[in-house]
Amino acid sequence: MIYNIPYFAVAALILIGLYAVVFKRNLIKIVIGITLIESGVNLFLITLGFRENSVAPIHTAGTTEKTLMSLPVPQALTLTSIVIGVAVLALMLSLVIHIYRHYGTLDVRKIKEVDE
Amino acid sequence: MDFLATLVNHSPALIIAVPLLGAFLTPLIGKINGKVRNVFVILVVACTSFLIALLAYNVFTNGALSADAVTNNIQTYVFGAKDIGTPAVRIAFEVDAMNAFMALIAAILPLAAVVYSWAFMKDETGQDKYYTLILLMTAGMLGMMLTGDMFNFFVFLEITSIATAALIAFRIDQKYSVQAAFKYIVISSIGALFVLFAVALFYGQYNALNMAVIGDSIKYTMLDKIALVLLIASLALKTGIAPMHMWLPEAYGRAPSSVTVVIIGTTLGSLYAMFRMIFTVYGKHIWDLGKTMALQLPQLLGILLVALAILTIILGVFMALKQSDLKKMIGFAAVAEIGYMLLAVGSAIATISLNESGVTVMTSAGQMALKGGIFHVLNDALDVGLLFLVAGAVYFAAKETSLNKLGGLARNMKYTTVFFLIGLFAVSGLPPLNGFASKLMIYESTYAINPILSIAAILCSILLLATFVKVFHSVFLGPKIPKFSNVKEVPKSMLIGMAIIAVIIIFIGLFPNLIVENIVKPASEALMNYGLYLGGI
């Protein structure tokens, strides 16, 4: 049972992130919400590779063919996802800077006006 | 020739690598000269289109150019070694007829876009970054359409959406562009993260990321149902199907017009991915109804997709009626057209059932609906692309996109008017252009399935025609407005870009049988015979 706690953390992170994106008014809080969702999904990917009583998947002097290792593939997937998350975060923050320069406010309700 | 055979053998990798290499070389070449960089970009895109044509020809004719790469009309390419190893650990690109069909669409659109943007972008700053991002978008879009590995699909999806968001905000001095780009990146990023969640669910259950391996070993557990719902919802969000369509007209309308043409290709890539998930990854539960627990899945899925599609068509057409901005209106028309594609394929799924002898069949009306839907993907990409290029030409000449202020442009811009007429007739489905061929297939087949769908589709198509005729009258015909009395015709490269697409539209319109028999029919057969795809690995 104790090995299932990361899954509850994943659910909590994704739900809090979705709440922040949908209900918050400040643009920066929306960006933080997306980062929370991304952290939740990354945690889910990493937790999938866990095996009980395993060591890190690197061959050192103490490991043989029969040592139980945790899966290395989810670690590579999570790394790729973190890199993509950094790029998306940088782009979103640059766009927030430009929006602030045009509108003078970060409130979503004041930005969402109809054109013309 | 042996060289051609080697080229075709490696073409799935080269199709991704050549635009990537071009994208990384463009800033260096741009420091030398502007014209050299433009020519280099056009050469790179032309080279990519040539490779795609070779690959498509090889796959459709089952190995005419290089026989040992293709078995059963499927060409597989493994990265890093000769075969995929046991268990399947390497990334593989699996190209069957449906992939080749989508790649053909993705071959035409960037070519027209970069030829068009030679003159369209001449006075803007930051052109180095513009061309780099367009080449990155092309590479990402092609990767989305050719890959056979689910995590690889997610990576290319994110590459495409980041490059798209940066390009939508290209004109950072206009405040609506930046706002549209922010909306696009937030919504698209949430969609992609839920796709990653579904991929993680698959990996946790089956320890495989390859689409064919997952399709081979999929069971219908609760986690698989959750993954199916998440995948359909996220990919529908990326395609712009109602009620998740809000970002699409703004993103299409506020981007520079040559960028919009390539964004159309990426949204159709997400639509293709939805079909691939339903028909191939879940293929065992759609096509083998005798041996699975998911007896109601085709009907449920079909009814859901048809309901969403009708909602999309009605929302798109009615919102397009009341728009006063030219490009946003064409964006809403694009939303309605995506609804048509989903209507055809959804009603095709709904007709899959077990007949008396225990074999799962799709009725012949359903098969024609599938063919019509896939054909409409090609037609719609070209039609809406041409309309956006014309809108960009109007903006370039008159610096104005509001319908209230434009008028009387046909006197000075003759060629642009003709191209707009071609696009108008094609979108509304008038003969002898290509919209008529695919829409006729959709109307006939959905009438046989349920008459109400067909009647709703025809009515909305008539409304769309009315909207566009109104736009044509108010923008091009009408009295001369003094502010626009000295607009000139747009430069030649923009006309050549529009002419590329217009010629293909007219060609498909005059010979639809050629296209349907040779290109669309193998694509729909490939979707139906999911076992061939599974056997490719």
Add this chain to the structure above:
Amino acid sequence: MSEMSKIVKTISNIAFPLVLIFGLYVIAHGHLTPGGGFQGGAVVASACAMILVAYGSVWTMKKIKEKHLSLFESVGAIGFIGLAFLGLLFGLVFFKNFLLGEGLIFSEIGQGLSNINTAGVLPLMNFAVGLKVIAGLFAIILVMAYATNKLKGGEN
């Protein structure tokens, strides 16, 4: 942003080479220990961000122009794709690891399970990716510092 006091500048002068060496170690041993191109590049980029915060954005932008960083980034990216294409030429498949155990430099010297030089193309690709990540992340931070500078009206 304005510069900080002399104590901060001195300590960051001392810490910068240490973090740099650690980051390059993480990049170079990416195939043996956890790490690799992106992780090591992020470490070095955070050291560069430390210099930016300590010395102020005006001084840093005078020393490092953004177009030099763009050149580094392009070189890193071309190196990566070039190595993939070389795999196509030498090994007949795209991205093939064609330097695995070949020749004198890349084969095993001595014993052991895995040494630093037997992984073929991987360390070279790690270096290319690491260079690209350093240049890219540092350029992002520099441009954002410049943008917020302009936003506040350029107070220094």
